[in-house]
Amino acid sequence: MKRQPAFTLVECIAALLVTSLVVVLTGYALTAVRTTSRLSLAQATDWVICLQELESADHHFALKRADRYQLELRDLNQHRNYELCLRDRLYLRSVNGGYMPVFSNIRVEQSGFKRLDSQRVCITVTRTNGQKLEGIVCFEKDQ
Template sequence: MKHFKGFTIIECVAALAITALTLLLAGWSLTALSASNRHSLDCSVDWYVFLKEMEAGSHHFVLQEAHVDNIRVHSPQTDLDYLLQKHNDNLYLTSWSRGGYMPLFSGVEACTFKQLPGRRVLVEVTRENGEKLAGVIQFYHE
């Protein structure tokens, strides 16, 4: 009986199965990594949009007073007074004189404000997912 050098069909199937399993696990890992990076980027983006919206030249917000749980600002552009505060799980900008509100940032579990020198306010937020964010808003002078 002759002995041929080479692989048996069982060895080939086993090698193919191991290769397929390795590629499948690598694909799942890359998908999970991509999704987690996208989620963390989304969280960061809406936080920076909120900060920039509060500093926008189109509103020209002037700080009137800051408390631990809210900020009172005035917009010379609209000649309206606004209150920024947490309600339920959002930060809302509410108009005192005309009513109405605008949600600016969502997923908020806790929020504090602290007035700093030079018309600046430190905003510290804890999101519902446990993420802690902090930023400084620079308000305009009258």
């Protein structure tokens, strides 16, 4: 009987082990890339959503007063007063009690509000990771 050239069982198992190792390592690398991309995208998205909520038609916030670390707002829909405060996070506080965090991980000393005119405020925020974000919010006219 003549022997035909072929792979041995040991060679097949070694090839399967190398292939599975490459697949597993590629999966880990793709997961790391996705996680990194998602975090940076999520931070930018959170900032845009924060600014959109302040200009939202659901609230119709009117600007009453602006300090470096605090804005006084009036919700024209519900006729309630709120304060947008900047501490270690940006949060909306009801004058009647209670608050809602809006944006977190902020360096207060490098952040602040700057009133541009009767309706617009420039909000500058530096996150604890060093990322600097800035946006201009246009509030409703107070009636």
